[in-house]
Amino acid sequence: MSLNSIFQYFVPKDKKFFPLFEQAGTNLIDMAKLLKECVNSSDPETRTALYKKLEDLEHVGDNITHQIHLELGRNFITPFDREDIHALASSLDDVADFIHTASSRIELYKLEGATLPMIEITDLILEATEHIAKAMYELKDLKNIRNITDSCVRINSVENKADYIFDKAVADLFENEKDAISLIKQKEVLSAMEDATDKCEDVANVLESILVKNA
Structure with missing residues (x-):
């Protein structure tokens, strides 16, 4: 190994990790926007096309997470604790997974139309x-x-709003929806959406832990 290679091994890799985290954040916005389009569309073909685009972005998120893990293995010095970098990457990936899950359930269950609570929670995800x-x-x-x-x-506030909308929507479903299959479909879609906001809160929790350690 050359002297230059040894030197590069010990140089802090801020230029490696932070751009990847920024890419992950941007990718989540793009996914949330596609989910919003999917929820607001009543055309099955349009929804299928949007779902496929969203699935592609979920793979992009997986690749970013994989790259972060590779950089952890390659670099001796990191901008903050290795465990926190891993936790942050994993929590960001979880958000992408559940946004994808919500769109997947809309596609698989062939949901005929989005309800107001679904639209509201999708806005909160974005x-x-x-x-x-x-x-x-x-x-x-x-x-x-x-x-x-x-x-x-603000993320914690959004998650609290989503919890309230979800709980009220499920209560209304049990009170008013007479079609059991429709009830199950709607509840499953709402649940995935609400889970996505929970995962956003997990990201906030990891960030708060990083701030405490590096204050």
Whole structure:
């Protein structure tokens, strides 16, 4: 191994990890936007096309996560704890997985039309991913804690709103929906959407842990 290679091994790799986290955040916004289009579309062919695009972006997210894990194995020095980098990458990947799951259930169950609660939770998913992306951009400057903390607070608020909408929607389904199959389909789609907001909150929790350690 050359002297230059040894030197590069010990140089902090801020230029490696932070761009990948920013890419992951941007990818989540793109996925959330496609999910919103899918939910607001009543045309089956359009929904199928959107689902396929969303599935492609889910694979993009997987590749970003894989690249982060590779960089962890390659680099001795990291911008913050290795465990936190791994946890953050995994939590971002979970958000992508559940956004994809929500679109997958819409496609597989051939949902005829989205309900108002589905539309509302989808809007909240998009809002949460926007806050995540903002936090990922701010992450490269851990001195600017206020902005990241603000994003975390807003993500938690979004998740609380989604919980309320989900609980009320499920209660209304049991009260008013007479078709058992339709009830199950709607509940499963709503559940995946609400899970996506839960995973957004997990990202916020990891970020808060990073801030505490690096304050």
